Amino acid sequence: MHFETICIIGPGLIGGSIGLALKKRNLARTIIGVSQRASSLEKALKMNAIDIGVSCIDKAVKDADIVILATSVNQIIKTAKEVIQLMKSNAILTDVGSTKNCIVEQITQNIRSDVAFVGAHPIAGSEKKGVEFASPDLFEGCTCVVTPSQLNHTSALDTISCLWKLLGAKVIYLTPEQHDKILADVSHLPHLVASCLINAVKKEYLSYGASGLRDTTRVASGDPELWVDIFDQNRENIIQSIDQLMVELTGFKNDLLHKDNTTLLNRLRMAKVSRDSVFHNNSIHQKNQIKE
């Protein structure tokens, strides 16, 4: 048994999948799920994603060796401040938030000297929400970003890295700043573009859309509340990413206006080469998934 008691605060899509993945691999002796919603706990218990479900953070946290914050990003900091006071000595606090700058900064400022905090973000998920969509294989082959800080005890960093590797993820280390810049480009920008695209299409035309429109806008079906919090926490980087996209769109529009098919063709070729180099397997059944 790799881990004794793991506490998952917020057993939803990601938290529930962590529970299921730990169970499947027989990695933890006890998994405690914490939620204010009785229905979430019931579902998580029924799916066997957690062993114990409680609504009271005090009880759930005090014996845990690892506490995983898996709530929406705007809840993580608030919950962390509460949890830190309750944790046992030498325990590890970690999170799975889609943004890292605010979260890591705030939690690091509030951490106790005898408790370690290691920020993390498994880049996995779907536009679906809730433990009912959790899967024990969600992290298989995904990238998990871990954000080491000077305050991290090496052993805590190793433990969290080890946890994600055991769940099937490829672990990479980035600073919170690097993480947020990258995610603004590869995840937050695609999300807002998808939403803008749907809103830009005339309502009466939407029903003519087929797989192109469907896939280009899939992420726009994600949870609006969850996403507005992500945008809120990565505001500056996302504004920069929007500006980059505007430059591209303006270039494209100008080529159309000036009937410059040569430059237009080059844009399309460049995009194809870039995309094909990253998504070698063009299949939409590819395994890696990003949380959005």
Added chain:
Amino acid sequence: MHFETICIIGPGLIGGSIGLALKKRNLARTIIGVSQRASSLEKALKMNAIDIGVSCIDKAVKDADIVILATSVNQIIKTAKEVIQLMKSNAILTDVGSTKNCIVEQITQNIRSDVAFVGAHPIAGSEKKGVEFASPDLFEGCTCVVTPSQLNHTSALDTISCLWKLLGAKVIYLTPEQHDKILADVSHLPHLVASCLINAVKKEYLSYGASGLRDTTRVASGDPELWVDIFDQNRENIIQSIDQLMVELTGFKNDLLHKDNTTLLNRLRMAKVSRDSVFHNNSIHQKNQIKE
């Protein structure tokens, strides 16, 4: 047997799929494929998408009851002008081009009085190219736009509508102008956005992209040559669609700048409601596919 001799000019992804679909349903006595590329004809013959493969248009066209132009959009008009002179009396000419305005206008101006032309566009396909990706079920459940004109003989219109229904498509009638406006929004705009998005992401960040970026940009892996011709033929409508998108993006950016999370949330909610109302089944395995 519904049809005697059908000639498919350009047996690629779409043309090849028509051949396979006709064969599977036993709808045509003879299917003739025309291509300048011997390798395409060989593949189409091997896959049993066509009965006869020829490089010479004269021979292929003269006995055909229906001639289907399935080349790239910039070849359709040129090929049509050549084909019209060679067709037998009372035969029907049709196409599968992703744009309709230019094509229908040009061909209608050049059609013979004893030959009918009916424009069509089966909204089906993928980012893949070539007969090797053809499928007999590609049109199953897809929408096929047919563009009637005053010059159309009713019987020719019925024949082409019937053909697409037999291949599994839902047939709708639009004017070429309506078609091109709609497709600019639901297909051409998503394509150019996908390409711009990939080009806007910093090269060194691309490898961090997962399913969100992958799906949002899938269509950017389509054939650049094919797409530059589509953009060329639907220039004005696409420019308008870009402008609509720019308005949305600017609004989104301003909400971020002004920290107006309420409006931001409304944008995301509106997008989710619109998208979910069209793509009820959020699955990426949905059947309908658009050619792009």
